[in-house]
Amino acid sequence: MSERPRLGVFKFASCDGCQLALLDAEDQLLQLAGAVRIAYFLEASSRIEPGPYDIALVEGSITTPADAERIQQIRRDAKFLVTIGACATAGGIQALRNWSDTDEFLRAVYARPEYISTLATSTAIADHVRVDFELRGCPINQQQLIEVLQSLLAGRRPRTPTHSICLDCKRRGTVCVMVAAGTPCLGPVTQAGCGAICPAYDRGCYGCYGPAVQANLASLTTHLIAKGEAREKVVYRLRGFNGYSPEFRAESDRLESIEEREG
C-alpha cells in the first residue's frame, strides 16, 4: 500500500464524552499510524482534506435538517463507516425529546425560537445511512476503539463482545447487586463493553452500551415491577442514553401504553 489509509472523524449532536475518548486515544492512534493519515478531525486539528475516506468515524446523532444532509455526503465519501457512541448508534440522551413536543421545548428555552432550526427528533445515524459497524457505549471504550481501528487496518472485521454485562461482573468477581442488594440493574439486557463498572461500585447498570443481542426486556421489567419498582420508574430507567434504541424504546413504550390503558 503506497498511500496510508485515510481516516475522517465527524461530529454531530453529542456531548464531549466520546470525543474525549478519541482525543485520549490520539497517542495510540498515532502509534497505530504511521498506519493512518488523519484527513479530517476538526476537534484535533484544523486540517480538512476532502474525501474519499477509507474509514469514517461518526459521533453524535442527527437533530437538524443540515445534519441530515451532511451525513449523506459523508456516507458517499466513506468506504467504511463506523458510528461511535450512544448518540450515533441510538440517538443519545437528546433522543428523550422524541417522546415530547420539541416546539414546546424551544419556546421554553429560547427567547427567539424561530432562529432555531431543528428536527422534531434525535435519531441514530443508521436511521439515515447504511452503517458498516457500530461501536456502542456512552462514552465508548477506548480499548474497543483501538481494537476496531487495528482490525480495520489489518483488513479484519472488528469483533466486539455481544454478551451481557453480567458475564463481566462474574469474571471480575463482582457480587450481583440485584440479587444481593435488590438494586435494579439493566446489566442482563445490556451489551458488555464497559467492563461492568457500575455494579463493581454497588450500582445497577444504566444500560450505557445499549441492548445486548436478543435482550429479553419484558422478562426483566416484569421482574423489576414484581420486586416493587413502580412501572413509570422502570420506563424512566429504560429511557437513558440508549433509550431510543429499538429494543429499549419498544419496551418503554409498551410499559407506558399499559400505564395509559390502566389509567
Next chain:
Amino acid sequence: MPNENAAVSKRLPDSDGNPQQSHFVATEAFASIFEVLQGKGYTVIGPTIDQHAIVYDQVRSLQDLPQGWTDRQGAGEYRLERRDDNALFGYVVGPHSWKHFLFPPAMTVATADKTASGWTFQTPEDDPPKYAFLGVRACELAAMRVQDRVFMAGPYVDPAYHQRRSGALIIAVNCSQAAPTCFCTSMGTGPQCTSGFDLALTELTDGFVIAAATRDGEEILSELKSRPATVEELRQAAAVTQRAAEQVERRLDTTNIRDVLFANLDHPRWDDVAQRCLSCANCTMVCPTCFCSSVQEVSDLSGQHVERQRQWDSCFNFDFSYMNGGVIRDTTRSRYRQWLTHKLASWIDQFGSSGCVGCGRCIAWCPVGIDLTEEVAAIREPTS
C-alpha cells in the same frame, strides 16, 4: 497413626473409609491454623464478607471469617443476616466457587512474538500460589471431582487447572444448615463431606471436631493444639450434619433423568422458560462445574506481540456456537436447553456423572429466579 478408639472414629469415616481419629480443636486454638498454613507456604482462601455477601478471597486470620453472619437465600435472592451466635461457618454457599482459583476467569494461555525469522510461539510460565482452601462444602468437593474429570481425566490435561489443583490443600467443613436453594441430598453430594479433602471440620459451639484424611492434613492437625474428641463431641458433630440434611427441602427427581430430558427436546416448557430467561449467563458463571471458555487475541499496538487470553465463556452467549455459516443455538430456547441438558443429561455420557451437584447457586443468582428443579419437574409432567 495411633488409633485406640476405632469404634468411635468409624462414625466419621475419612476419604478412604479408613478410620482416622477425630480430634477436638477449641476455637482459640483453631485461630493458629492461619499461621500453620502460611508457614507451609500456603495462600489461604476462605469465606469473608465483601459486597453484601460471603465470598471466597484471601483470608489471613480468624477476623477475616464471617463470624456471626449467615445468608438467607431464595430464587433470585441472597441476603446477609446476623446470626444469634458466633459461628464461623454458619452460612451456606455464596456467589463464588473455588473454580475462581482453580480455573481462573481470565489468563494468558499462549503468546506469539514476531521476530526477524517469523512468528515464534510460547506458552507462558505459570507460577500460581499454593492454595489452601478453607471451608469447602460437601457439594463443592463433589464439584471439584467433576471438574477434575473435565480438566484432567481426558487425553489432554488443562495445565493451569492441573497445576493449581495439584498444589491445593483442602479443608472441608460439614454444613450445619441448608438454604432453601440447596438440593445436595437429591444429587447424592452432601451435606456430609465424605471424600476429597485433607481435613474435615464440624463446627460445634466452642470449637471444631476435625478429622484428617491425608498425611498433609495430619501434619497440619498435629500442629494445632488438639485432643482426641470425646464421644459426646462426636455425637454433637453427627447431629450438626444431620440437622443440615433435614433442612434440605428442595428435590430434584433424578430417576432416568438423562433419558427423560433427551426424550423431551421438543417439550413446550423450553418455550415457556425462554420467555423468562434473560440469556445473561449468570447461572453458568456461578455454577461450580461449568467449564466453558473462549480464547481472545490481545495484541499490542505494533501487532508484534500477541497474547492468547482465555476467558470464562458460556453457552448462553449468542456467539458461543458461531460458525461462518451461522449461529447454531440462535434462540434463548435452544441455549437454555443446552444448559439444562448438559448439566443433567449429556454430562453423564461425557464424564460419567451428573454435571450438577445441587449447590443451588444457579437458582439464587439468576436475576429473575429461574429454578432448574422446577423446570425439570415441569418437563416431567406429561404434556397433553
Next chain:
Amino acid sequence: MSIPASTTPSSSQQVPNPWQAHAVSIRSIQQEIDGVSTYDLAFDNAAADGTYRFSPGQFNMLYLPGAGEIAISVSDDPARSASSCRHTVRTAGNVTRTLGKLQPGDTLGLRGPFGTAWPMADCIGRDVIIVAGGIGLAPLRPAIYTLLRERRCYGRLNLLLGARSPGTLLYRSEFAQWEERGLVVQTTVDQSTPDWTGNVGVVTLLLERLRSFDPTNSVLLCCGPEVMMKFTAVTAQHRGIPPERIWISMERNMQCAVGLCGHCQWGPEFVCKDGPVFRYDRIARWIDVERL
C-alpha cells in the same frame, strides 16, 4: 492401613501443554478454485519436523497471531512426507482472509493433529463410496490417497461430488489420475453453466442412481454441509447400507480442539475429540435435532 499423601487426583505428571503451537512456514500456495487455496505448511522446528503424523480425516488448528485460530482438515496424503503437509482452505472470514494475504515463506502457528479419523481399516475388502459437498472433499482427500495407494485391498471405489457450480468443483485436475487408478468420479452441480454437460441436482441423486456397489459390503464416507450429510445418510440407508458403515464429518465452533473449552458440543459429543468423524449410528439421534 494406608493414608494418601494428599487429595491430588492421579494424572500423568508430564503433561504436554495443549496450547503450545508449532511454528510452520508456507512452502507453497496453490489456488484450487475461486476463493479456495491449498497451503503446504512446513515445520520450522527441527524437533517437530519429520515426526508429524496424521490420519485421514484429522484436522489441525492453524493460528494467525492477532487474527485468530481455526480448525482446518489436513488434505494431504498421510504417506507423503512428515516435514510438511497441505491444507485446503476456503476464504470465509477474518482468519481465512488474513491467511489469504500471506506469501510463501511467511510463518504461522499449528497445533494438531486432532480428532477422529476415517475408518480406513474398515474399508478393506469392501466397496467404498465417498460422498462430498464443496470444501467437504478436503478432509476426504487423504482417504482417497490412502485407498488408491493400496488399491487391491478394496472393492469398487466411487466418489460422488456435489458443488454449487462447475467452477467450484474441488481438485478437478486430479480426477483423471484418480479415475485411472480405479476411483470412479461422478460430479453434479446445483447451478449449471452453458458449457456444463454433466449432472445437475443434489448429490443424493447420484447416490440413488449408483449401481456399482454391494450395499451389504460397503462403507460410505461423507463430508459436506450438515443437511447434505443428513440426506445422504437417509438415502444410503434406503439403498441398504447399514448405519454402522456410514461415517460423517461434523463441524462446530472450536476454540481448544482438545475437549476443554466446551464450544464444539453437539448433544453429548465433543466434535473436536469424539469427532469430527462419527459413525452414523452413534449420532443418528442428534442429526435431526435443530439448534442442538
